[in-house]
Ligand code: ATP
């Protein structure tokens with residue numbers, strides 16, 4: 645299920661609205677240290693539902709909002725949009741294109757949407773868990789993550805495998821049912 649585009653606006657170092665189109669094949673992003681390469685992968689994890697500010701190298705979630713620079717004032721909200729080509733209908737949606745969006749305002753208000761329709765974080769999590777592509781999965785491997793996986797405890801490693809195998813979603817549903 646290919647990515648079509650990523651649009652970043654007000655997230656971390658991206659004060660200007662920036663759109664990256666992913667054409668077929670492999671996309672490489674190159675740039676000097678500190679130019680924002682890691683911020684791009686973090687924007688992808690964020691729009692896919694990442695809830696840990698620490699794993700986005702911040703203390704609190706509002707730290708992802710552009711904090712200002714010598715020449716620009718801080719922004720009031722971060723917005724990231726990720727567009728998927730769903731022509732093979734791997735995502736459970738009748739739409740050919742699926743667009744997910746996340747917004748965060750400085751006062752802490754958050755909005756999620758799927759195809760411009762407001763939704764809950766739960767709905768975003770469900771589509772990716774279903775594909776074995778949740779925020780913890782192997783689909784995005786950050787610097788240092790390989791060592792972390794090797795050094796993790798068996799029970800943690802098991803959760804990675806379960807997520808990749810698509811078991812995690814059912815475990816989560818079972819837990820929710822038991823809690824009711
Ligand atoms: P490296 O090659 O060293 O891994 P990189 O290209 O991955 O570098 P990033 O870590 O993505 O670079 O970007 C770091 C930059 O993002 C820093 O200059 C930092 O000040 C900036 N940055 C992070 N959060 C914010 C924010 N909230 N507002 C403004 N700038 C930010």
Ligand code: MG
Pocket residue numbers: 681682683
């Ligand atoms: Mg980096």
